[in-house]
Amino acid sequence: MxxxxxxxxxxxxxxxxxxxxxxxxxxxxxxxxxxxxxxxxxxxxxxxxxxxxxxxxxxxxxxxxxxxxxxxxxxxxxxxxxxxxxxxxxxxxxxxxxxxxxxxxxxxxxxxxxxxxxxxxxxxxxxxxxxxxxxxxxxEGRTATAIYFDIEDKWCGSKLLETPQDASLIGDIEWIETFRPVRVEIRKSQKSEWQHFRLGDENLSSAVSAALKR
Known part of the structure; x- marks a missing residue:
């Protein structure tokens, strides 16, 4: 979308x-x-x-x-x-x-x-x-959104995650890299399922995968 x-x-x-x-x-x-x-x-x-x-x-x-x-x-x-x-x-x-x-x-x-x-x-x-x-x-929780923020916590951009369990989609920030995002917030309809991650972490992929498969 x-x-x-x-x-x-x-x-x-x-x-x-x-x-x-x-x-x-x-x-x-x-x-x-x-x-x-x-x-x-x-x-x-x-x-x-x-x-x-x-x-x-x-x-x-x-x-x-x-x-x-x-x-x-x-x-x-x-x-x-x-x-x-x-x-x-x-x-x-x-x-x-x-x-x-x-x-x-x-x-x-x-x-x-x-x-x-x-x-x-x-x-x-x-x-x-x-x-x-x-x-x-x-x-129904089948999709999520990824919201990116810079070091001053200003919004850089958001995208829909049609397959939230695919961690590679979350780390793909080429489209907003000029805004220098440093963290991402993953939202689902239920607020209890929201997750926060730091970008640039070498363990980002495994952390995201583990969190979103719970």
């Missing part, structure tokens, strides 16, 4: 950033959003974009099963938050429909869906289907 870099896009970012942007206060919004969203119930009193409505229809039943929480944000886009799974609090999943995209964020990483380069009238269906798969893998 790619990685979330410092400038908010995909690929090697141009700048570093200390924090991920607030999902309810997207940069470059056409109108300034409120301090927080409002609970969303489809009605004429809460207009949303055509794209937002299409995504809502695709995801509403699935989100209901997962106790997801829908909110409406200015300018007329939706934000879905899932912060529990199996009765336990988890690292939140946030899905939003800002600017005609379906953006999924979790574990300090984000991606835009469907991401296959094909655009047609079925986009909302394909994007929503991809989101369900991506989120399900995260919730």
């Amino acid at each position: 790619g990685f979330r870099d410092a400038d908010g896009g995909h690929g090697a970012g141009d700048e570093q950033a200390d924090l991920m942007p607030d999902k309810g206060a997207k940069e470059g919004a056409l109108s300034a959003p409120a301090a927080s969203g409002e609970a969303y119930v489809p009605s004429s009193a809460q207009p949303v974009t055509e794209w937002s409505d299409a995504v809502y229809r695709e995801l509403t039943d699935w989100a209901s099963v997962l106790a997801g929480r829908w909110e409406r944000w200015a300018p007329e886009y939706l934000v879905l938050t899932i912060d529990t799974h199996g009765g336990s609090a988890i690292e939140p999943v946030v899905i939003d429909t800002y600017e005609g995209e379906l953006t999924v964020t979790f574990g300090f990483w984000e991606t835009h869906l469907p991401g296959d380069g094909i655009y047609d009238d079925s986009d909302s269906h394909r994007a929503s289907k991809a989101a369900k798969t991506l989120v399900s893998d995260w919730l």
Whole structure:
């Protein structure tokens, strides 16, 4: 799916950033959003974009099963938050429909869906289907994210680990080496499973493998 870099896009970012942007206060919004969203119930009193409505229809039943929480944000886009799974609090999943995209964020990483380069009238269906798969893998602990920090603890970049047990993926930092990361944080949906490692340790591979196989 790619990685979330410092400038908010995909690929090697141009700048570093200390924090991920607030999902309810997207940069470059056409109108300034409120301090927080409002609970969303489809009605004429809460207009949303055509794209937002299409995504809502695709995801509403699935989100209901997962106790997801829908909110409406200015300018007329939706934000879905899932912060529990199996009765336990988890690292939140946030899905939003800002600017005609379906953006999924979790574990300090984000991606835009469907991401296959094909655009047609079925986009909302394909994007929503991809989101369900991506989120399900995260919730069930099949995937993880790697978040990299420099010596001053500033964020360098994040990437999705589709096979977290592969330690070589965690040590691969060529795409952010100019930011000089020194440590990596491995996150899963359950915070009790988070792990921290120092980069450059000659025993990194074995340490990661042992920790993630527990």
